[in-house]
Amino acid sequence: MESCRVPHHVLLSFTLIFIFISIPVPASAEDTVQVKFNQRAVLPCKRRCSGEAKWTLFSNRSVVVAQCDQTSCRSSDGYKMSHDQYLKGDLSLTITAADYSKRNRYTCVCDGDDIEHVLLSINPMKSSLHIYPGEDLQLELHVSERVEVTYRSKYSGDLYGEQICSVERRSLTCTDKYTWRTSLTNTLLTLRGIKVSDGGVYSVQDSVNKEDLHIYSVSVRDLDSGAKRASTMWMIVLLLLLVVGAV
Numbered sequence: 001m002e003s004c005r006v007p008h009h010v011l012l013s014f015t016l017i018f019i020f021i022s023i024p025v026p027a028s029a030e031d032t033v034q035v036k037f038n039q040r041a042v043l044p045c046k047r048r049c050s051g052e053a054k055w056t057l058f059s060n061r062s063v064v065v066a067q068c069d070q071t072s073c074r075s076s077d078g079y080k081m082s083h084d085q086y087l088k089g090d091l092s093l094t095i096t097a098a099d100y101s102k103r104n105r106y107t108c109v110c111d112g113d114d115i116e117h118v119l120l121s122i123n124p125m126k127s128s129l130h131i132y133p134g135e136d137l138q139l140e141l142h143v144s145e146r147v148e149v150t151y152r153s154k155y156s157g158d159l160y161g162e163q164i165c166s167v168e169r170r171s172l173t174c175t176d177k178y179t180w181r182t183s184l185t186n187t188l189l190t191l192r193g194i195k196v197s198d199g200g201v202y203s204v205q206d207s208v209n210k211e212d213l214h215i216y217s218v219s220v221r222d223l224d225s226g227a228k229r230a231s232t233m234w235m236i237v238l239l240l241l242l243v244v245g246a247v
């Protein structure tokens with residue numbers, strides 16, 4: 001009998017261990033809110049809070065973007081907590097326009113306890129550009145820190161492309177091939193003297209979590225091949241006229 005029970009105990013312990021491992025700590029669930037650029041975002045946090053409720057940056061708890069207590073709420077520019085909702089047990093944070101400066105992981109805190117960690121993520125913007133050889137290509141990076149640009153040629157089988165430039169604290173660093181052709185003005189990256197071989201996909205990425213901010217599909221109009229095509233057309237027309245004339 002005794003030998004029969006032991007495996008049950010072992011099984012039960014394993015089950016309990018498994019449950020503890022697989023269930024995240026309920027006090028700090030993880031969430032992602034994804035919105036379009038400049039749209040309103042609501043970061044959810046449901047908890048009846050009798051004292052001070054606040055939202056901080058996950059990376060720096062001393063940055064409080066909004067807070068409420070029994071009497072009132074206060075918030076930084078672009079952030080909002082509602083006192084009515086706070087009284088009803090809804091500590092959600094509203095971000096009025098989700099621009100790139102607001103991309104962050106935020107923590108909802110009630111009386112010093114973490115309730116939620118919520119990541120605000122913005123859908124990447126997409127643009128198609130058609131340019132002529134010799135023109136400049138301008139890429140909006142949106143931020144001036146922790147951002148990089150990768151390039152994938154139309155003809156390359158490489159799925160991710162190669163990093164060509166990165167920006168850290170407003171300073172631009174590019175690979176040798178690009179250094180002499182590139183410049184940065186605020187958050188605008190300029191690549192001078194575009195060639196047909198520069199066509200392809202340029203991705204502006206957050207260099208920390210490799211999230212795309214803006215994807216540019218660039219096609220370079222090949223003037224030469226256009227001219228060639230036109231002259232071939234004229235040759236055919238001329239030949240046809242000759243044939244018709246001969247008949």
Ligand SMILES: *[C@@H]1O[C@H](CO)[C@@H](O)[C@H](O)[C@H]1NC(C)=O
Nearest residue numbers: 057058059060061062063064
């Ligand atoms: C956190 O934010 C505060 C206030 O903006 C700042 O003074 C402090 O240097 C920051 N700490 C870190 C580690 O970035």
